[in-house]
Amino acid sequence: MLDIPSSVRVDVEALLAAQNHMGVCDAIEQYAPVGKPDTMTTPHFPKVAGIDSTVPPPAQTVAPTSPAPAPPSSPGAPPAPAAPGAPGALIQDRLAGWVSDLTTLHELTERLARTAVMDDALHEVLRAGAALVGARRGLVVLEPADGLGPDTTVGLGLARADLGHIETVPRGATSYGRILDRTDGTGEPEVHADLLSEDGLDPRHREVAARLGYAASFALPLATEAAGRLGAAVWLYDEPAEPVERQRHLVGLYTRYATEHLARLLELERARAKSRTIAEELLPPRLPRVAGVQLAARHRTGPRGGGDWYDALPLPEGALGLTVGSVTGSGASAVAAMGRLRASLRAYAVMEGEDPVAVLSDLELLLRLTEPARSATALFAYCEPALRKIVLAGAGHSPPLVIGERRTEFVETSLSAPLGMLACWEAPSVEFSPEPGETVLLYTDGLLHRTGDPMDRAFARLHAAAAGVPRTIRNDPGAIADHVLHTVLPDGLDAADSDEDVVLLAARFE
Structure with a gap:
């Protein structure tokens, strides 16, 4: 108040x-x-x-004076306005x-409250602060005191090269550097009303200020009692100037609220990063090299972390096991369940990989016993690259897509329920043979769901993207996967935050 x-x-x-x-x-x-x-x-x-x-x-815009006598008015007339x-x-x-x-x-x-991503919030803080203090340019340096990151620098009216020039100034000679080097990151703002005329100004700072055309700066710490120091914000003036007392007070109120908002986004950003890291660590760090086949994989994790997986496992006698799948739900519990199922599937594939139906049947039994409230979709393919022969079985999963010079078509698989949905799962396997140079693309449903289209239109979009793969990249499974991903999910939707994970596993047979 x-x-x-x-x-x-x-x-x-x-x-x-x-x-x-x-x-x-x-x-x-x-x-x-x-x-x-x-x-x-x-x-x-x-x-x-x-x-x-x-x-x-x-x-005060008008000097106080004694009120002028009101002119006489007739009875019943409204009172005259004040002088x-x-x-x-x-x-x-x-x-x-x-x-x-x-x-x-x-x-x-x-x-500011409508921003949900750290980068957007930092840009909004810069724009609002510039309006409050009457500046045109500025920068925010995010550098949490706990050292856990993320560390970043965002500019307003400053190109990346301009920020690079500012970073060449010794840290102790900059306003944000002195704020960040304080023990608690708090305290009074750093005000430099006329940088170029200051005594003792660092020569490099003077050179950069003259080159970029700013003559004054006003910096504030971004810190809270609970989170400590988060960073510092600096606004730059083209001419010698400084905010008046009223401007300082208003920008102080705003940054106090903004810092609390940034602290919440920081915690959310860290939680998302941890979830992504755990999910990535539970997936194969690298794909194996098997004679007669080239492999490539693409994985996009949603902000809360999902349960999509992929795997490629060398098997006896030069065979290869390929699998993709998805566990229902999101967050840490789904990621943990995904890790358990993937590890179990690897064991079943080693024991009885020649029979994909048996592999998924064992996985379904494990899921019912250990995760009774959860279901999953999965696809397992037993490949013999020397013979270009593939035997696969699917449980509620989308069919693979064969991409070649003379055909682009979905593999006809039997219709089956996801794992954990029936008392006992079993569905027949299918066998097919890719031609030399053809690529078999395995994917999860997240690729289709991220389009926002009905499933029939999403499948049509996927087929069109695969059919449109340029001839120049058909011998590279990684390039094929990238082309399909960016074509099916245009406008950056392949990298945007989404509740759906996306997995593509491409195998090109020679």
């Missing part, structure tokens, strides 16, 4: 006359007399967007300034 200076002595009659023209007073409490009748208490604004602060009074120099006009001017400040802070904090 606003702390308006204590009681104000005014002329009651002039104030009452002025109130008829003070629209901003409609939303606040009426003045109540305290002590003497001509002593008025100040109003209090309701909280706006969680802002509870003390805003210093605006600069420009009346105390009521001064109060109205101040209240209007406070309402304007609160409205501005409310709009800026709402815009």
Whole structure:
């Protein structure tokens, strides 16, 4: 809430006359007399967007003068408006300034609250701060004090090369460097109203400032009591200047809220990174080399971490086992379940890989016993590269896609339920033989779901993408997988945050 200076002595009659023209007073409490009748208490604004602060009074724009005598009026006529120099006009001017400040802070904090990604939030902090302090350019250096990262630098009105020039300045000679090197990362802002005329300015700093065309800077720490130091924000002026007291107060209120928002996004970013790391570690670090076949895989993990997997396992007598699958759910529990199922499937493949139906039957039994509340889709293929022969079985999974010079078609597989859905799973296997130079593409349903289209249209889009693979890259399974991924998921959807994981496993037979 606003702390308006204590009681104000005014002329009651002039104030009452002025109130008829003070629209901003409609939303606040009426003045109540305290002590003497001509002593008025100040109003209090309701909280706006969680802002509870003390805003210093605006600069007085009109010198206080004694109210001019009101002209005589006829009985029943409305009271005459207060003179420009009346105390009521001064109060109205101040209240209007406070309402304007609160409205501005409310709009800026709402815009920041709508950001859900750290990079977007940092850019919004820079734009809002520049508007509040009257600067045109700036940068934010994110460097959490706990050393766990992520560390990054984001600029406003500064290209990557400009940020590189600023980073060549010795850390201790920069505003953000001095803030970040403090023990707790807090304290007073760093103000340099005229950099180029400062005594003792680092020569490299002077050179960079002249080259980039900024002459003053204003820096604030980004820190909270709970999270500690997160980083520092610096705004740059083209001419010697510095924010006035009112601007400093407003940007201080804004950065206080912004730092809390950044701290929440930081925790979310770290949780997502941990989930992605765990999921990646549970997948094969590299694909095996098997004579007669080239392998490539692409994996995109959703922000909460999903249960999609892929694997390629060398088997006795030069055979190769290929598998893709997906566990229902997301988050740490789904990732852990995926790791257990993938490890178990590897063991079953070694024991009885020649019979894909037996492999998936054993996996289904394990799932029912250990994960009774969870289901999964899976596909396992037993490959003999020397004979170009593949025997596969699927449990509720999408069929593989064969990509070649003369054909692009889905493999006809038997319709079956996912693992864990029936009391006893079993479905017949299918056998097919890819031609020399053809690529068999295995994928998870996340590739289709991320399109946002109905499944029939998603399958059609996948088929069209595979049919459109350029001839120049048909001998590279990695390039084929990239082409399909970027074609099926245009506009960056292949890398965007999504609840669906995406897995592609491509095997090209020679």
